[in-house]
Amino acid sequence: MQTRTELSTLGEFGLINRIDSQFKMVNKETIKGIGDDAAVVNTDGKELVVSTDLLMEGIHFDLTYCPLKHLGFKAVAVNVSDIAAMNAIPKQITVSLGLSNRFSVEAIDELYEGIKLACDEYQVDLIGGDTSSSRAGLVISITVLGVAEKENIVYRNTAKVGDLVCVSGDLGAAYMGLQVLEREKQVYLSNPDMQPELNDKDYAVQRQLKPVARMDVIHSLRDAGILPTSMIDVSDGLAAELLHICKKSGVGAVIFEDKMPIDDQTYLIGTELSLSPMTAALNGGEDYELLFTVSQADYEKIKVVSDISMIGYITNEVKNAHIMMKSGSLIPLTSPGYEHF
C-alpha cells in the first residue's frame, strides 16, 4: 500500500525545506532562491520578460484523469510557452500552491516531481513561492521570468502586410485528447472496472496532459537567423490567436485549409467522436504551439526549419482573418472566445 503522510506532520517550513532541497539552481543569474523575504536575480542589463498563470482545480484541470506529476509539468510548461512567445529565454519561476488537507505529502512530492522535470527540461530555477491552505481544491499560481536582448523581443502587435503566417507542430490534438479523457471519465464513473482504451490515442492524450513549450522552435529560429515579425502562443485555438495578432497589429490574414498541420490521430479521434478536426485546430486550444509571422524575405530560411508550417499570409484587411477552404470558399475566422466566467 502507498504511504500517506499528512501535510500537517511537515508543517509549512518543513514543506518549504523539502521543496528547497530538491531543486538546485542552474542559472548563474540566480543569486538567491528560496529562503529569504524575496529571491534575487542578476539581469546583467538585459530585458526581463514576466508572465504568470493561475490554475484552479475544477476549472483548468481535473484530478480524476490528470496525474499530479503531469499537472506539475504542464503548469510550468504553459508559463514557459508565454516566454517562448516573446522570443525570450526562461530563467526562473516562482510556484505558489493552495492545498487542502486532502493532499498528502506524497501527493505534493509527485506534483513537485513534475515541476522539477519541467525545470530541468527548460533549464529554469525555482526561486520562490508561497504555500497556503485551501478550503477549495488545488490552486497553482506560477510566475516565470525570462530574459532577452531588447532587439530580440517579439511582440504580437508588429505583423506587417505581406508577412508569412507560420505555426509550429500540429493543432487540435490537445482538444481531441481532452474529449477522449472526458469520455473515459464518464465510462469509468458508470463502470469503475472498465479499463480505459487509450492505446491508439496516446499522442492526443499526451498533448492534453503534458504539453510541450516550444523552446526548441525558438532556438531553431535563432539558428536559422530568423527574427519573427510577431508571435503568440496557441493556448486558446489558432483562430483566437491569429485574431489577436491581426487586431493588435492592425492587419488582416488569410490562411489555407490545406496547409493546416493536423495529426492523423486528430482525424482518427474526430471520426470516432464525430468532432471536426478543423474546428479542433481552429478553436480547440491548449496546443501551446507558436504562431508567428516572418517577412517574405525570410522565405528561403524558414522553409528549411523543421516542424514549421507556412499556413497563410498577412493582408491589409484590417483586424479580420479568413480561412480559404479546399472548396475555394473564403470563410471568416471567429473566436468563440475562451470565457472563464
Added chain:
Amino acid sequence: MQTRTELSTLGEFGLINRIDSQFKMVNKETIKGIGDDAAVVNTDGKELVVSTDLLMEGIHFDLTYCPLKHLGFKAVAVNVSDIAAMNAIPKQITVSLGLSNRFSVEAIDELYEGIKLACDEYQVDLIGGDTSSSRAGLVISITVLGVAEKENIVYRNTAKVGDLVCVSGDLGAAYMGLQVLEREKQVYLSNPDMQPELNDKDYAVQRQLKPVARMDVIHSLRDAGILPTSMIDVSDGLAAELLHICKKSGVGAVIFEDKMPIDDQTYLIGTELSLSPMTAALNGGEDYELLFTVSQADYEKIKVVSDISMIGYITNEVKNAHIMMKSGSLIPLTSPGYEHF
C-alpha cells in the same frame, strides 16, 4: 440601490481591458505591461528582487469584515513589505485573481481600487496577471519585482554578534485588531441590527485591515547612511522573525521587555479582551514592521531615525533568542509557528 453588473457581461478580455485602462505605468523601466504573452521590464544591470504571496478567502481574509478595497491594498502592501525587507525598491507587480460569480464587476472594481491605491502609494506598475473562474472563494496571487544595487541588498542570514536589534513602528496592534473584528463578527451574527463599536479601536483595526509596508523606513535608513546587517519583515510575530534571523545567521539574541514598542490601544484592547499585549507583539503577526540589525558603529546614526526602537542585541548563543523581562528573568523566545495546514 447599488448597481450589480455580472462578470459574465464583461468576459475575460473585457475585464482585462477594464483593469488595463485604470493603471498608468509610472516607472521608466516598465517597457510593456498588460497585453502580450508577457510583460517586459528593463533592469539596467541592477539586481532584481522577486517575491510572491497567495491569499485565499477563508484562510487569509474574511470578507465579512474586510472591505474589498482594503483587501486589494493589503494584498499589494504585504508583497511590497517583502521587497522592503530586502532593502530594495518595488517596481512592478502581477496580480492574478480567482473569482467566483458571487463577485460582480462592481466588487472587482472595488478590489482594484485598493490595488491601485497601493500602486500609487508605493509607485509600482501593474504589469500583468491572470483572471480565472474559481469554484471556491476569492483567490489573490501577487508577485512583486523590485530592484537594488547588489551591495545594498540585505539578507536575513548576515546578522553579526554585537549588532543592535531594531524594529520599526509598534507591534501587536494588528493581532488585537483582528480579535476586535472577530468579536464584532460574532456580535453581528447573533444580532445583525447591532452597530459595531470600533471608535476607540480604530488604530488596531486599521493595522489589521490596511497594513502599511514600511518603505518610508527604507528611505530613512538610506538618508541616514545606515545599511542594516540583516533584515526581515514582521509577518508572523516578532519572536518567529527574530528566530529566523538567529537561525539563518548562526547567532543568538536578547531583547528587552521594556524596550518593546507597543501602542496604548494594544494595551487597552488587551485589558478589555483579557489578552496579553506582549504575546500579541511577540507572536501575533501581520504587523508588517521591519525587524533589522545594525552594527554598533551605527548607534549614533540609528538613534536619531524616527519611529525606530532599539530592542536588544545579537549574542553568540547560537540559534537561540531570549527576552529579558522587567522582573529580571530571562525567558526563551518560542515561535508557535504560523502553520497554514
